[in-house]
Amino acid sequence: MSKITSLADLKKKREEIKTGLDIRIKAMDPESVVQVKVAMATCGIASGAKAVMEFFLEQLERRNIAAIVTQTGCMGYCYAEPTIEVKLPGQEPVVFGYVDLKRADQIIEKYIKTGELVDGIIPVNYQSIDDKKE
């Protein structure tokens, strides 16, 4: 192990390591970051949810957007899989259906970055996923 020889050195080291804990740090205060939940039940996975999830994980970080990407169970919109739920800080969650990689890109660029709504919103009497009884 190499020694830390100065405060600057320590800071450098901290930055190197920090990303490893990102998930936990952001989860401390989830309300302050973008929360993306990807429905990953059998139907979701079958329709490509896994790729979508990986896309979000990778791209949000690459585009420097503080976000938490989690998976969740079936949202009950099996017809519209893959479905995702996005919650911007201080706003009500919004559910998107038929999310492929292209739409995912759009969601990031438009909805997440600017708050502009994009196609594919499932307008239902909203109920957060976790509030549902399984």
Add this chain to the structure above:
Amino acid sequence: METIKLTIDNKEIEVPKGTTIYQAAKMLGIDIPTLCYMHLDDMNIENKPAGCRICVVEVNGRKNLPPSCSTDCQNGMVVKTHTTRVLNARRTVMEFILSDHPKDCLVCSKSGNCDLQAMAHRLGIREIPGQEYAAVSTYRKDTSPSIIRDLDKCILCRRCETMCNTVQTVGALSAVNRGFMATVAPAFEENLEYSPCTYCGQCVAVCPTGALTEVNHIPQVLRALADPTKTVVVQTAPAVRVALGEEFGMKPGSIVTGKLAAALRALGFDYVFDTDFAADLTIMEEGTELLDRLGRYLKGDKSARIPILTSCCPGWVNFFEYYFPDLKDVPSTAKSPQQMFGAIAKSYFADKIGVNRKDMVVVSIMPCLAKKYECQRDEFSVDNNPDVDYSISTRELAAFIKQANIDVNSLDDEDFDNPLGESTGAAVIFGTTGGVIEAACRTAYEIYTGKKLAKIDFTELRGMEGVRSATIDFNGLPLNIGIAHGLGNARKLLDDVRAGKSQFHAIEVMACPGGCVGGGGQPLHHGDSEVLKARAAALYTEDKNKPLRKSHENPFIIKLYEEFLGKPNSEKAHHLLHTHYFDRKEKIIIKH
């Protein structure tokens, strides 16, 4: 010096920084009661665990009641030593202490001389609440050759622990266990016999209660006195004659030699002799040995070990046998005066009066508890008949005299019997630190130089400092003398000897602080070092008043050599008056 101003019981006082409230109060004539605190000034002996909590006082601004013995004075302090709160606290704590103490004062050997008893009286304790169901911490009683430990009576003042460890560095005792069962004991709460204990008795000398007392040999002595077939001979050590008076209301330092002889005679001893006689004899033997070793050493004889160490103190002998067995050929081989006396009494004197040694009982009156152990050593007996049968302490003698209704104060002075009762001033000062070596110098100087001493008093060897040194001019030969009293001080000199760094030619060691005047068998000093100093001063007075002050001038000693021993260090002298030492660590194996 920085000083502190404070108020105690509405009286203002200015004291040097570092003075405790207890000391400051004392300066104002206020005697704050205390049980565990002990301070012997000049001797660097202090015990203040702040454990008894009797000396608590009220200090303005302090939440609780601090112990005055270990709280330093601070500027502007307002101290009250006897508010209702303080008095109630003191009484309640005293009740606590008494609740964990046996109530058999009537038959306790410390009764009447017990600090705890006195304190209970002083604080006006009349009952101990909750006695019916109060548990009392009890321990196994232990009787060793010299000392009895009855820890049920221990109040954990820790004075004995301080003496045994900090002062004497013997390390036989330590606080053990914790909480209610805490007490002070040897390792594994085993018997003292299996510990490094030297029987110096300093623990006994400072114990405020009956937890540590001497083994009582009065019954055996009484039995001997009552036996018409026995010739009972008594010898009495120098330090006894300057301390015994205290037990009869005289002030410390009173010289009661004549009354002592009269009292012993009144008790029924057949011959009242003086250990001082044997002290003179010791000087002859030890002084000759010193000159012999020194002479060989100066000639380059590598087998002659220098320094020579005195060997008249049995506590000291026990100490080096345990901790410095590798140096056991360094001390003088001369027996202690007690044992020389016994050896001569049961040979020379027994022959003289035509008594078989088996029919002679030699009793010694000693300021010492280690003497009890010493006279029980195997090498000091012939065919299981010990040279000295019983050794009793000054305290025991006082009790014995009181039992016999003898009023010491009104006794007329009497002389010791002869031939073993004559002594010189040199022998008298054996009882104080520096005395043995001064006595040795008086004789060795005259023998070595062949000249008469111009000045008999070697004042440079006197004093109360723990370790002292002086160089005596032996006609051009500078003789370096070292003196230590207290085994902790002796250890320092011994460490140097072991390391080959010692510059001394001769070293005197006394196990007890102050020498024999401060012995473990003396009347209790109750923490007052003035008592010891007064006793020492009295010995020097006694010395000064003696017509003969050099051992080799004692006419009965001269006669003893002429009639019996030949000359000092002769074969016969060696046989009777010299001894050898053991590795006590090997001898004392803890028995499990």
Add this chain to the structure above:
Amino acid sequence: MSKYSMHLLVCGGTGCHSSESDAIVCNLRDELEAKGLTDNVQVILTGCFGFCEKGPIVKVMPDNTFYVQVKPEDAQTIVEEHVIKGRKVTRLLYKDPVSKEPVSDSKHMGFFKKQLRIVLRNCGFINPENIDEYIARDGYMALGKVLSEMTPEDTIKVIKDSGQRGRGGAGFPTGLKWELARKNQSDEKYVVCNADEGDPGAFMDRSVLEGDPHSVLEAMAICGYSIGASNGLIYVRAEYPLAIHRLQVAIKQAREYGLLGNNIMGTGFNFDINLRFGAGAFVCGEETALIHSMEGLRGEPTVKPPFPAESGFRSKPTNVNNVETLAAIPVIILKGAKWYSSIGTEKSKGTKVFALAGKINNVGLIEVPMGTTLREVVFEIGGGIRNGKKFKGVQTGGPSGGCLSEKHLDIPIDYDNLIAAGSIMGSGGMIILDEDDCMVSMAKFYLDFTVEESCGKCAPCRIGNKRLNELLGQICEGKGTIEDLDRLKNMSNVIKDTALCGLGQTSPNPVLSMMENYREEFVAHVVDKKCPAGHCRSLMEYVINPDNCVGCTACARVCPVGAIKGERKETHKIDPSICIKCGSCKEKCKFDAIFIR
């Protein structure tokens, strides 16, 4: 480094550890490997989450799912359901004690809602055996900051201004303590961390050492820089093997990074830390006793002054701080005195960690701002009293503290309020008592402890506490008198006034406060010879209610001493002179005919 999308945090504190959290970690890793997910999901053994009641805990990040009472065999379900399918495993979720509904994540748990975690910031969050995770959480930044940008005086000023007071019990201002140690000139000084947590029922220090050891090491180095010491010693209980292990790992890692040792971060500052082990003596929490113990002696306290700041370990100036005190230091340095002093009450700043135990639903470790009320702690965070019983009191400060009753529930907790209420903050143990607890017996229980732990040096503690204990025993057996209550009080006050050290001076607190707050219960014991809580056996009488008794003989058959007599189908009777009050008959009776009088 692999790109993890999910972290599974498994509690590795002593409580959960003893419930096989190691096996849970192993099984989770095995499962993930079997499913080829090792690159996506990381399993981390962390320090204590504080929610010990329901351990072992597994927390899923980033969604904060909080699984409780997880067994090693649940690993498969968690991986298959939660990790793969994204479905929370409902049966493992924490259930709200009132609504009985499962709670989806820790953010919605009452236990965590009111907490503010400064000292425990990393506990249950990082892997305590990985220094990198500590560094990622700004670890050692405070040390870097003081060494590079601040003078020792600046540093002490920040601590002083923050208003932090020692969390070991007495609440002495930390900054002042440091200043005193700094002022005493010496060639050598020592920084000592007091980790001899002996208060039974308090385990905050243990949790910090197990969950975030580096925070203590960093703080000690900061203290060393401030007072001018280059040696640190941690006096830790030998009964805490896990904490010792984590400390050893942490010290090793810090040395390897050069964060301990010579020339730390190139600033020329040298500081190293070694461990000393306690050996089971509560009194060693007292700083002078602790120092004697570190010197290889019996842990007996000595009179202060001199304070350790003047003459401590090896007679050198020594600064002794408690674990919790130290753990907050790096945060205070980084966030500033103003930030810290904005938390808490006027005279007690910052947060305090409490260990909740006893008759409470959520046993565990919590951290709240000073000034939080007892009610919030007990009923909101603690989830109220177990089994729907009635709240009776809270013992704070352990055997040195007092018992607060219902009337104290709304006082804001801080040093001064607790003292005013007859208790002390102590190290932060809170034992919650319910209607079944007899206050005389509780007072006796605490005295049992003090009697056993007294070092024996001073008479009031050695003997006085024994006598207090005996008298309480008499009262429990119905042999007390009303005058005995006055005696209890006098003995207690004298012990408080005269005992040598903090242990003895505070040992009568439980008796005094319980007599003050529950006097009627003491009076019931000595006058009516009754134990209202039904705890003291000697004062109980088992009686058969003739209205309910059908004479089935079941009680007579079960009675081990033959105290119950009666013909079949006739009312039975218990002979109180034979009855040993074992309670078997009451348990056996199907007709509710046996009651205690």
Add this chain to the structure above:
Amino acid sequence: MSHIKIELRKEDVDFIKGVCSSFNNDPQELINVLHTTQEHFGYLPAEIQEVVAENMNVPVAKVYGVVSFYSFFTMTPKGKYPISVCLGTACYVRGAENVLAEFKKELGIQVGEATKDNKFSLSTLRCVGACGLAPVVLVGGKTYGRIAPDDVKNILKEYE
């Protein structure tokens, strides 16, 4: 006090000497030395304390003073499966006393004693800090939480 007489083998003495010298024979390290020694031998009989005292240059009375002060040190050997019942406050209020009583009854021994076959020994301790699991019982290194008197038999069965 009666002690079990044990003969220390040369390698035992050498081990103790090694421990002492690994702590530089520094008397201030006495407690650490005693910890290491007890870990090795399981207890600290008089004979061992004597060797420690000799090598640390501390009077054996002082070593015993330390050993008898700290409850962690023991002079009697423990059973093969030492059982410790936590009597900390949290465990006490949740009924640890009854659990202890049950162990005493089942094993027929008192606290501080070992069964005749030296299989179990019984002791109490003050808070292992696992208050969430109260009442807690330790058997060797294994922790049992939330123990009721009824569980005692089953725990003992595990070690048969």
